[in-house]
Amino acid sequence: MNQNETTSNDASRATQQAPRARSVDSDVARAARAEDMRNSFGFRKVGDGEKQALVDDVFHKVARRYDVMNDLMSGGMHRLWKDAMVARLAPPRKNPAGRQWRSLDVAGGTGDIAMRIVEASGRTAHVTVLDINGSMLAVGAERAEKRGLSPWLDFVEANAEELPFGDGEFDAYTIAFGIRNVPQIDKALGEAFRVLRHGGRLLCLEFSEVDVPVLDRIYDQWSMNAIPRIGQAVAGDGEPYRYLVESVRKFPNQQRFAAMIRDAGFSRVDFTNMTGGVAALHSGWKL
Numbered sequence: 001m002n003q004n005e006t007t008s009n010d011a012s013r014a015t016q017q018a019p020r021a022r023s024v025d026s027d028v029a030r031a032a033r034a035e036d037m038r039n040s041f042g043f044r045k046v047g048d049g050e051k052q053a054l055v056d057d058v059f060h061k062v063a064r065r066y067d068v069m070n071d072l073m074s075g076g077m078h079r080l081w082k083d084a085m086v087a088r089l090a091p092p093r094k095n096p097a098g099r100q101w102r103s104l105d106v107a108g109g110t111g112d113i114a115m116r117i118v119e120a121s122g123r124t125a126h127v128t129v130l131d132i133n134g135s136m137l138a139v140g141a142e143r144a145e146k147r148g149l150s151p152w153l154d155f156v157e158a159n160a161e162e163l164p165f166g167d168g169e170f171d172a173y174t175i176a177f178g179i180r181n182v183p184q185i186d187k188a189l190g191e192a193f194r195v196l197r198h199g200g201r202l203l204c205l206e207f208s209e210v211d212v213p214v215l216d217r218i219y220d221q222w223s224m225n226a227i228p229r230i231g232q233a234v235a236g237d238g239e240p241y242r243y244l245v246e247s248v249r250k251f252p253n254q255q256r257f258a259a260m261i262r263d264a265g266f267s268r269v270d271f272t273n274m275t276g277g278v279a280a281l282h283s284g285w286k287l
Ligand SMILES: C[S@@+](CC[C@H](N)C(=O)[O-])C[C@H]1O[C@@H](n2cnc3c(N)ncnc32)[C@H](O)[C@@H]1O
Pocket: 052, 055, 056, 059, 070, 106, 107, 108, 109, 110, 111, 112, 113, 130, 131, 132, 133, 136, 158, 159, 160, 161, 175, 176, 177, 178, 181, 182, 183
């Protein structure tokens, strides 16, 4: 079996080894792609340093309706994908001897992943939710309080590109539907590697490239047409949702993103397609 073939018969959940070679793209193509991600806001070209403020504006606008819109936009699927991510992480139900097991959930928004990790650990793990957007964190902190999970969580407003933590502080680093919003993805992945301890794991869940014929066309129609309309109807503004959909189209496909994770220093990089590649769960280890 070659490295790009699926290793499972289940087309909706096929884990694939990322190609070992650095050359998914040439170095020139990779640099061009990184620049494109840095300087595009959805399909719109923006100047150096402009993307983050535009992204922040989107999430300030949608924060209060983010959770309900997530359900509407994904037909509830995001819950299953997030459950699968946390099941894959399998946080320990007992702390390692003499210390707390700690996880960092970057672009953690309203805390969905962090709260799942705490619950899956039997309320043992400590999770830091980090996001650049105070409005999203405020919703997350309120939800955590209501669910009695605050003692296992803390909320930090900061940029994924410059994490305010020392080297090797975390056992795990998660990021769900966040990385495509970060202008300098390579910088964020470098920071992920730095703050993980040796033996630590990165898990990244992100929308990706649909690899099932017919489903790709249905998904295209749904996301490009229906989602901005739902946003308009439910949240009174379709534009932020247009950005969310367009940013998915701009994001590197499974193999390219896996190569970026490998470039950041991670080992044993693989990905698992979910729902035919609508989303993909990437994994890498700091070894
Ligand atoms: C689509 S939401 C995902 C929220 C949550 N992880 C989830 O899955 O529901 C994307 C989040 O990325 C955050 N974000 C965007 N750029 C960021 C950056 N440079 N550093 C940290 N967070 C960022 C946004 O503020 C937003 O909360």
